[in-house]
Amino acid sequence: MNSLALPDVASQPRAPQDIALEWVGMQNIALPVVLADQRIAAFADAGVSLDDPATRGIHMSRLYLALECLEDRPLTPGLLKHVLGHFLATHAGLSKRAFLAVRGELLLKRPALVSPLSGWKSYPFEVSARLDAKGLRIELKLDVDYSSTCPCSAALARQVIQQRFAEDFAGRPLQRAELLAWLGSERGIAATPHSQRSVASLRIRLAADQGELPLPALLDTAEDSLATPVQTAVKRGDEQAFALANGQNPMFCEDAARRLHRALSGFDGIRAFHVRVVHAESLHAHDAIAQSAWNWSQECC
Template sequence: MQDVQSRGDVRGIAIQRVGIKDAHLPFLIKTKDGGFQQVLACIRFTVALPSEYKGTHMSRFLEILMPWSQKPVAEPEIDKMLAEALDHLDAKSAEVELSFKYFVDKTAPVSGKKSVLDLDCCFTGRKSRGGELEFQLGVDVPFTSLCPCSKEISQYGAHNQRSVARIQLRFKSGVDCIYIEDLAALIEKQGSSPIYPLLKREDEKFVTEAAYENPKFVEDILRDVVLNLRELEGLAWFSVECENYESIHNHSAFAAHEETLV
């Protein structure tokens, strides 16, 4: 049969990214304990298309993804996946993004009740022919924040809200990326208090009082996150967005920062 995609094109426009988007597949994500967690991944998988080709072969993206969806995946597997794309699609560069919900274990601070907290996570890999993998980890970490101004000026109480820090990280070549579990634990400590899916009354009292004793503006949280990320060995670049879903306003408080480390 005719291979229409491989026909020539004379318009002289190279396409930087072409492929599939919003493909959904079950994937196995490696965990810190050496096991894996099954997730539902939303995938964008693309390659660069030279100007002389009419189109890419869309079916080959799924042909590459299907076997990898059956194996535990982290940074090394993303590298191999992209190498296959470069080879099978005869491309100069390839990129894949896996977005998924990942669950971390949580223990209530007083009752010790066990639960799991869902985190929005993303693996992004970029690779050029003959080059090294550029791997990026994204994790959204929720927590509680309590307003220092409200505490200072109020006769009693202080307004608080659920907040989130959206973290993106890239490590230097040869340095392993941090585990999702460790990054989440590090980031949630920078808020006024962690959050827990399951709390009994004694736990609720504990976290309410803990947040009251640790008031932070969105600027405070962001700066504390930045200081802690700077301490991660081998980190090459990071970006942070902090958002407080204000309880006394119909808008959020927001702060953002990014750095390239030498």
């Protein structure tokens, strides 16, 4: 039987109560993409609106096959626009809006803080794009893991150390060598502040006409602003540098959200962003959360 003889149910008209649909398509399509000079095992969601209420279904295979050109060319706003344009061209008369989301994990090699070592870090990302009469819109989602040391806990720990010092050295003159030894002993660090693994989830809408998807640059900007990103290869010297970075950058979740807000405000090519930080508290069994946004509305990609 040739294809002309196959029934095409999708093209048949529906019953009279028909309704236009906002999004129709497929999700979690396995797809290799090229991003930041890497080939990434990604998953794509592809869809269009079904604006013609009299048409029963879209043509899923046309969306699926249009994804093929993502295999070999770097993922850029231009390539996303090309694919979305193809979605619309193959659904002329049916669809006015086209959608594509690509999810994966970007691997970036990160140097140790002081030793000459390095290792890989995985960054979950999602690139969502939408094309309609208003043009192309692109939103990036990125997660950044970091360490946060509680500033309140740090102050309370310092107070305990002060009290311990007052007790241990009460009523006698201070000897430099004795004091130095005390500072290096467990009595000299009678209390420690608590730290927690934390995650910042960034949603970034790119300005129009961006030539690239600036994922590595955004990740660097976010990590630099937090100053305590989680590490890869670690020797004791690196761990000490990490302890120093944490001591110099104690952060409530509010502090982390404000750091990220300031950093993203200075990043070129962004038209809106939303930041959500989650501190997985070690003091509490619940998490501490802060959110911040700029130029943000609930419109989606």
